[in-house]
Amino acid sequence: GAGVSQSPSNKVTEKGKDVELRCDPISGHTALYWYRQSLGQGLEFLIYFQGNSAPDKSGLPSDRFSAERTGGSVSTLTIQRTQQEDSAVYLCASSSRTGLLSYEQYFGPGTRLTVT
Amino acid sequence: QQQVKQSPQSLIVQKGGISIINCAYENTAFDYFPWYQQFPGKGPALLIAIRPDVSEKKEGRFTISFNKSAKQFSLHIMDSQPGDSATYFCAASMQGGSEKLVFGKGMKLTVNP
Numbered sequence: 529g530a531g532v533s534q535s536p537s538n539k540v541t542e543k544g545k546d547v548e549l550r551c552d553p554i555s556g557h558t559a560l561y562w563y564r565q566s567l568g569q570g571l572e573f574l575i576y577f578q579g580n581s582a583p584d585k586s587g588l589p590s591d592r593f594s595a596e597r598t599g600g601s602v603s604t605l606t607i608q609r610t611q612q613e614d615s616a617v618y619l620c621a622s623s624s625r626t627g628l629l630s631y632e633q634y635f636g637p638g639t640r641l642t643v644t
Numbered sequence: 645q646q647q648v649k650q651s652p653q654s655l656i657v658q659k660g661g662i663s664i665i666n667c668a669y670e671n672t673a674f675d676y677f678p679w680y681q682q683f684p685g686k687g688p689a690l691l692i693a694i695r696p697d698v699s700e701k702k703e704g705r706f707t708i709s710f711n712k713s714a715k716q717f718s719l720h721i722m723d724s725q726p727g728d729s730a731t732y733f734c735a736a737s738m739q740g741g742s743e744k745l746v747f748g749k750g751m752k753l754t755v756n757p
Contacts, residue, residue: 631737
C-alpha cells in the first residue's frame with residue numbers, strides 16, 4: 529500500500545513569508561506526527577494528532593508554527609513569518625495506534641525548507 | 645537535556661564486518677526502543693524495535709541487544725554490506741499519551757567494499 533506522502537519535496541522561501549507543508553498519512557492511521565530534522569538539533573518532535581485533535585503540541589518552537597488535521601487524514605503544518613533558523617527538513621509520520629503494532633511510526637520523505 | 649545518547653557519531657567498517665551502534669537513555673518510563681535507517685534525501689525507515697521485556701531481538705542481519713538495568717541498548721549489523729551505508733538513529737518512547745519518539749543524534753555508517 530501507499531506510504532506517507534509529503535508535499536512539496538522542496539520549498540525555498542524568503543524570510544518573512546508564510547509556508548504550508550502538507551502530509552498525507554497511511555490510510556487508516558489515526559495518529560499523525562510532525563518532526564523537524566536539522567543539522568544542529570537532530571530529529572525533534574513538533575506535534576501529535578490523534579484524529580483531528582492535537583493533544584500534544586509541546587514541540588512547536590514558537591507561536592509562528594501551527595498545524596491542523598482534517599477528516600482524520602491530511603495534515604498541514606504552517607509556519608508564519610519564516611526565519612532562517614526555520615530551515616530544516618520537516619518530516620511527517622503516521623501510526624495505527626491499534627493492536628500490537630501501535631508504537632510503529634512510518635515516516636514520509638520530508639519537505640526540505642530553505643529560508644533565504 | 646539529551647534523553648537518548650547515541651555513539652559513535654560515525655563508523656567505517658569493511659564489507660563483511662560487524663557494525664555496532666550504542667544508545668543510552670535516561671527516562672525509565674521509556675518502554676519502546678526502535679532503530680531507524682535513513683538514506684540521503686529520504687525519510688527515516690523503521691528497521692527493528694524492541695520492548696524492555698526481552699533482552700535481544702534478531703531480524704536477519706540486524707540484532708538489538710537491550711540492558712534494562714544499565715539503561716542501554718545497541719544495534720548490531722552482521723556481515724555489513726555497502727548497501728548498509730546510511731545514517732542510523734536510535735529512539736525511545738513511552739506508552740500512553742502521544743508516544744512521541746525521542747531520537748539520538750544519529751550515526752553515519754560507511755561500509756567499504
